[in-house]
Amino acid sequence: MLATSPAFKANAIDAMADPGLQKALARTRPQNPAKRAAAVAALPEFEQLRDIGRDIKNHTLAHLDFYLEAWEAKVVESGGHVHWASSADDARDAVLKICQKAGARTVTKGKSMVSEELAINDHLEKHGIVPIETDLGEYILQIRNEAPSHIIGPAFHLNREDWEDTFRKVHTHLPADRVFAERADIQNEARVLLRDKFLAADVGITGANFLIAETGSSVIVTNEGNGDLTQTLPRVHIVLATIEKVVPTLEDATSLLRLLARSATGQDFSVYTTFSTGGRRAGDLDGPEEYHVVIVDNGRSAMIGTEFQDMLRCIRCAACMNHCPVYQTVGGHAYGWVYPGPMGSVLTPGLIGVDKAGNLPNASTFCGKCESVCPVKIPLPSLMRHWREREFERHLSPASTRTNLALWAWVARRPGLYRLATRVAAKGLALMAGKKNRFSSLPFAGGWTAGRDLPAPEGDTFFARYAAQQRDAA
């Protein structure tokens, strides 16, 4: 996926001027936080669970090599195959080879953000294999040729009329004058259409919310059941997962599952939580003949041992973006790559480079709401600040910013000079503002005054007035 993150600012301005997007954001904005809050309030030990979740992930990341090897051994023991992919290219090739070996013509897909990161669909199509997204949100995005705007609600940016329009335009085999009386009618149309695709697919690709070292299992959570049909019906099941998805035990996975749905959608548990261990065994009624896991690094291991390691705790619940006032203002596409919102603002620079994604960690007010709702307590604002430090070290921040900062700091470190300079500024601005007591425009402050007035200082500085007061008292 080509990153448009360098154009974040322009993307954001377009997004704020997009009535459809703004309508969709206005609809979803209050819903998710309220649902999460209710779920958290109903679980007294939720805060303790966050500590437990953080600790499970930290422990695993500290011994990642050990748990990955243990997990691999268990997968092999249960008859599965593990394909290690250090880069996106390796991962794409591994998936393609498995599909080609299976003689696949069509491939069904469950929702998987790593598959977006790897742009698997493009790669398969290029080689004559037809991928079919089966998550309802992903399905409509595929037929609209759009990217997800949210990691768990990929089509959150669409409104009901977009769904109806798109289905009418694309599903031309159905009567043009059919009525979508309610949302269920839209869902049913997709359900019927996808049913045949599920049955015809040669390979099913899913992501994984967790990989369990103790058992060699992969876990997916869905609300539509599409993941189960994707991984159970075709002859071959490919799990696409990144290395930080591994957890030591089944118990650990269930602890994290207790956090995941509550943080994501406010559900106690997703409608479907599915554990897959190997392929079909003798006597099993269903299941794929082959079970493969393509385990992907693609930049993650380089974050281990750095200040960004904490980011690898992320369980992709989307609570951070659901609560982020910036995300809720500009939507997910403005971020310009696969992962939007606060988690994306930390992860994306790690995966595609801070030179390309430098806007993202800067586009935060550091309000801290994301960190306060993160189920595994990732200090997202601190990590964004670390990216700003990397930018500063590499001279990627704008020259004007650096000059202004240096000049300001030079003065601020000389209190006598600083007093004089601030006094001149405060008195001068107060005088200029006069009785109006504010500026509606001011040279060098256009960024501020384009959308708001600049209140004028009271007059003399605190220190000048305080010194005068002290003199009078003496």
Added chain:
Amino acid sequence: MNQIASRPRVALFVTCLVDLHRPTVGFAAIELLKQAGCDVEVPRAQTCCGQPAYNSGDRATTAAMARDFIEAFQGYDYVVVPSGSCGGMLRSHMPHLFDDDPNTRAKAEILAGKTYELISFLTDIRGMKSVGAAYAGKATYHDSCAGLRELGIKAQPRDLLKSVAGLTMVEMKEPEICCGFGGTFCVKYPEISTRMVSDKTADIAATGADTLLAGDMGCLLNMAGRLSREGSAIKVRHVAEVLAGMASVPAIGESKV
């Protein structure tokens, strides 16, 4: 803390925005601290806590400014600051600038341990329950992000405001949502910031309040600037001005008559 005299020596960190923009808040802080039984001093060598450099990724400059700061504020029982954001910088962030320098880190830890945001200090540390001030009006209180999330300031200002004669308080629908100031954010991404502050001012206006209060000058300047741009008559003040009975000066950005 036992060794602290019954009248603690408190150093006021004025903050750069109060110094430059709103000296009344500094005098209000001194007044409130005196009411709370403190001897107040204003260290002369102070300028800024270094947040602009810190949040711009300039760690070296931040650390240099932090060393100056630690030096300027040594030897007091407490350091009190009328800002949640500067308070958060001193309490939560400054020590970590010196993770590789144990001596300075220890000094920064000591400073962090005795630093408090003004309202939190008055209530949580000095046990202040009421003030003698009066203010005729209906006010709503915005929870500034750093004060709320880094320092746990939520009930304290509301508790004290309850004791202000003539003042009624009314809550916004979402008082905890960021106003879009974010330090340099508001000038780096002015369009997004403006949209965020517009959402905030809509919430403020919907309360029917005639006064907006908060504990951080940055947020206050942002919200006051947007409200006046929208032609709103809502007065914007730092909470300390009202608590100290110093609300006779024009509100932030309010025309002088």
